Amino acid sequence: MMGNSSLPVLFRETFTTQSLENLFHSYSQKDTDEVISAINLALEFIEKGEPELLSYISDRFLAILLTFLRAVDENVLTNRILITYRKEIEKKCRDLPLEEIEEYSKKLGMDANMEFEDEMISVSLKDYLGIAGRISGSTYRLVYQDIRHGRIFVDREHVLKLIREYFYSNMKNFYDEMPADKARDITSPFAKATDTAKELFKSKAGLTSPELGEVESTKFPPCIKEYIKQVSEGVNIPHMARFTMVSFLHKIGLENQKIMDIFKTAPDFNEKVTTYQVNHITGETSGTQYSPPKCVNLQSNHLCYKGEDPLCNTEWLKHPMRYYEIKKSSRSESKK
Amino acid sequence: MPGQVGDQGLKTLFSRYYKDFKSVEPDQISKREVGYIPFSGTMTRHLAFKTHRDLENFVTGIVPRHLYYSSTYYQWPLEKKMIEKGWMGAELIFDLDADHLKGASEMTYEQILRNVRDHTFRLVDEFLIGLAGFREDELRIYFSGGRGYHVHVVSEKVYSLNSDARREISNMIRGEGLNAKDLILNINNYGKLSGWAELVDREVTDTYKGIANGEYPKFLAENDRAAISSSLEQAVSLNGIVKKRKDILAQPGKNKYRLLNQLDREVVSRITDDVREKHACEIDEPVTTDVHRLIRFPFSLHGKTGLMVKPLTFSDLADYDPLTEAIPESSDVKARIEVKRKLKIRMRGENFEINEGEMELPGYVAGFCAGMGAAQILSIIN
Ligand code: SF4
Numbered sequence: 001m002m003g004n005s006s007l008p009v010l011f012r013e014t015f016t017t018q019s020l021e022n023l024f025h026s027y028s029q030k031d032t033d034e035v036i037s038a039i040n041l042a043l044e045f046i047e048k049g050e051p052e053l054l055s056y057i058s059d060r061f062l063a064i065l066l067t068f069l070r071a072v073d074e075n076v077l078t079n080r081i082l083i084t085y086r087k088e089i090e091k092k093c094r095d096l097p098l099e100e101i102e103e104y105s106k107k108l109g110m111d112a113n114m115e116f117e118d119e120m121i122s123v124s125l126k127d128y129l130g131i132a133g134r135i136s137g138s139t140y141r142l143v144y145q146d147i148r149h150g151r152i153f154v155d156r157e158h159v160l161k162l163i164r165e166y167f168y169s170n171m172k173n174f175y176d177e178m179p180a181d182k183a184r185d186i187t188s189p190f191a192k193a194t195d196t197a198k199e200l201f202k203s204k205a206g207l208t209s210p211e212l213g214e215v216e217s218t219k220f221p222p223c224i225k226e227y228i229k230q231v232s233e234g235v236n237i238p239h240m241a242r243f244t245m246v247s248f249l250h251k252i253g254l255e256n257q258k259i260m261d262i263f264k265t266a267p268d269f270n271e272k273v274t275t276y277q278v279n280h281i282t283g284e285t286s287g288t289q290y291s292p293p294k295c296v297n298l299q300s301n302h303l304c305y306k307g308e309d310p311l312c313n314t315e316w317l318k319h320p321m322r323y324y325e326i327k328k329s330s331r332s333e334s335k336k
Numbered sequence: 337m338p339g340q341v342g343d344q345g346l347k348t349l350f351s352r353y354y355k356d357f358k359s360v361e362p363d364q365i366s367k368r369e370v371g372y373i374p375f376s377g378t379m380t381r382h383l384a385f386k387t388h389r390d391l392e393n394f395v396t397g398i399v400p401r402h403l404y405y406s407s408t409y410y411q412w413p414l415e416k417k418m419i420e421k422g423w424m425g426a427e428l429i430f431d432l433d434a435d436h437l438k439g440a441s442e443m444t445y446e447q448i449l450r451n452v453r454d455h456t457f458r459l460v461d462e463f464l465i466g467l468a469g470f471r472e473d474e475l476r477i478y479f480s481g482g483r484g485y486h487v488h489v490v491s492e493k494v495y496s497l498n499s500d501a502r503r504e505i506s507n508m509i510r511g512e513g514l515n516a517k518d519l520i521l522n523i524n525n526y527g528k529l530s531g532w533a534e535l536v537d538r539e540v541t542d543t544y545k546g547i548a549n550g551e552y553p554k555f556l557a558e559n560d561r562a563a564i565s566s567s568l569e570q571a572v573s574l575n576g577i578v579k580k581r582k583d584i585l586a587q588p589g590k591n592k593y594r595l596l597n598q599l600d601r602e603v604v605s606r607i608t609d610d611v612r613e614k615h616a617c618e619i620d621e622p623v624t625t626d627v628h629r630l631i632r633f634p635f636s637l638h639g640k641t642g643l644m645v646k647p648l649t650f651s652d653l654a655d656y657d658p659l660t661e662a663i664p665e666s667s668d669v670k671a672r673i674e675v676k677r678k679l680k681i682r683m684r685g686e687n688f689e690i691n692e693g694e695m696e697l698p699g700y701v702a703g704f705c706a707g708m709g710a711a712q713i714l715s716i717i718n
Contacts, residue, residue, distance in 0.1 A: 118527035150469020
């Protein structure tokens with residue numbers, strides 16, 4: 001079994017621009033091989049969606065890969081790869097004894113302690129809340145935690161979820177904090193590969209934004225816009241968000257096929273499952289047409305994205321459907 | 337405006353207080369936004385002061401009716417746009433007041449204060465110290481000067497929490513989202529039952545102990561009673577050991593939740609709702625989740641009561657009487673007032689029944705009546 005010493009943490013600070021540049025411009029065969037295998041992985045990913053090199057994870061390798069992806073500058077692609085790695089990390093940790101999971105959590109910067117008596121790991125309230133807010137579902141809500149004097153006691157399954165989110169945000173920070181043109185400079189000896197990857201990616205997935213036709217997507221509430229954006233960027237959105245999006249789009253009259261098209265870019269797109277879900281929510285198979293949840297419910301599940309939106313910030317807006325209705329009617333009035 | 341005259345009197349009373357205003361809290365004053373509402377005019381915000389001394393001088397000059405500071409630390413608190421202030425972190429704050437209290441409209445001011453005080457005590461004792469594990473020295477408790485209390489967590493442990501994280505804490509304290517279905521679904525993940533699960537389990541266990549002895553909870557219908565009793569006599573196998581159901585359901589612990597039948601689930605559901613009702617603290621959620629909040633300035637006066645926003649310790653809280661403790665010394669004068677609306681109030685242990693007309697009263701009573709808009713202060717007699 002692999003020891004956790006080989007699991008990556010990918011702190012942004014470990015890699016200076018200079019050190020990355022050195023890797024891409026290196027004369028050492030070993031460095032060049034590593035760069036090339038990272039590039040191959042990206043290409044393979046675009047080609048087949050399931051690269052074999054995935055099992056090879058190190059800080060250095062990921063840093064190279066992310067820098068390359070930053071130069072390619074296709075968020076959808078990056079997101080899919082990040083998500084794949086997030087799963088991979090979870091899978092790798094799954095085989096580890098709890099003590100090693102603890103050790104790895106600490107390396108990632110989590111305030112985590114092995115609790116031998118309970119055979120659990122305790123996480124500080126601060127670190128727990130920093131992560132769990134991003135995971136939906138009652139299992140991760142603070143009301144349902146085993147909380148003792150500021151520490152949350154979590155079992156193996158639960159801590160794996162926290163770890164993978166931690167790791168995901170480390171990767172994301174790494175990527176987000178590097179400007180694309182800087183990445184292009186760093187990777188300049190491989191400019192050709194960068195262009196190839198970009199073109200291949202574009203041709204592969206007809207990745208224009210989903211065609212919504214008749215319905216007026218500019219009148220959608222911020223939450224629905226955000227779900228659509230995330231889904232089409234390849235983010236695997238929480239169940240409730242999916243549900244809300246599908247039922248909303250159905251209510252305003254979008255055909256099921258069109259709804260399905262939005263999901264085509266999702267990382268784990270599975271035609272059968274998606275068809276089933278969409279048909280179920282829209283009442284095709286279930287006989288019940290579900291309605292989107294109210295704003296309060298979305299809010300308590302961290303799925304509200306109202307920001308500074310004036311309409312959402314009124315006291316009386318209680319439902320995403322209402323948002324759309326108001327926006328639509330206000331336009332037709334102004335037309336008169 | 338007729339109100340202006342009365343306000344002028346109240347302002348004179350406030351100016352006696354702010355003449356010698358001593359500001360020591362909050363910490364890092366130069367990183368805070370300060371705002372105030374004057375005696376005439378509207379709110380001014382986006383102010384900042386390098387030192388407490390600067391703030392004192394300002395306040396002495398301006399005599400605010402209400403004074404606030406940001407629970408947030410900013411790099412550039414003077415900037416007008418939130419996004420340009422440079423958010424550095426924020427205290428975690430809880431606002432408890434009568435607005436969230438059931439039946440508050442039928443209570444007197446004193447009753448309201450006592451009631452909110454009990455909620456505050458529970459918030460600090462059970463939730464902030466007990467569950468969230470904050471130390472007493474990480475908490476600041478204030479009488480709000482009005483109808484309740486504010487509790488601030490001032491600690492590295494909270495500064496960076498975003499709004500979602502704060503909502504989680506708020507939901508836990510309010511028992512928001514707590515329901516039997518999800519509790520049963522998740523209870524197996526607990527190592528030891530703690531928090532809400534422990535509270536619910538304690539009630540559930542007691543209830544089943546009772547049922548096993550023929551004492552039924554009131555909500556249980558007649559024909560369900562026989563059914564539940566006989567179901568408790570049934571034998572089940574749990575982890576390979578055969579036991580009577582009652583020996584599991586009437587014992588503390590999470591095992592019982594794997595054995596529930598339909599009727600048991602209804603019982604647990606009912607108990608969960610009751611427990612939530614009994615233990616939840618009524619805090620004002622938007623205050624807690626807002627990471628840009630302005631909140632009353634320590635030791636400032638509340639413009640509707642003339643009372644101080646006064647810090648107190650946790651051990652003071654149990655029998656704190658703000659209507660004695662939060663009276664500023666500067667109001668120890670006599671004042672002539674004209675009462676427009678009659679009013680009853682108990683201050684410094686003395687009952688005042690104030691009827692319409694002109695009269696002389698202690699300055700703090702006069703300040704209270706004028707703040708509430710029930711009277712005008714005509715003159716202050718030293
Ligand atoms: S307020 Fe309602 S409609 Fe607006 S973003 Fe939030 S959930 Fe959506």
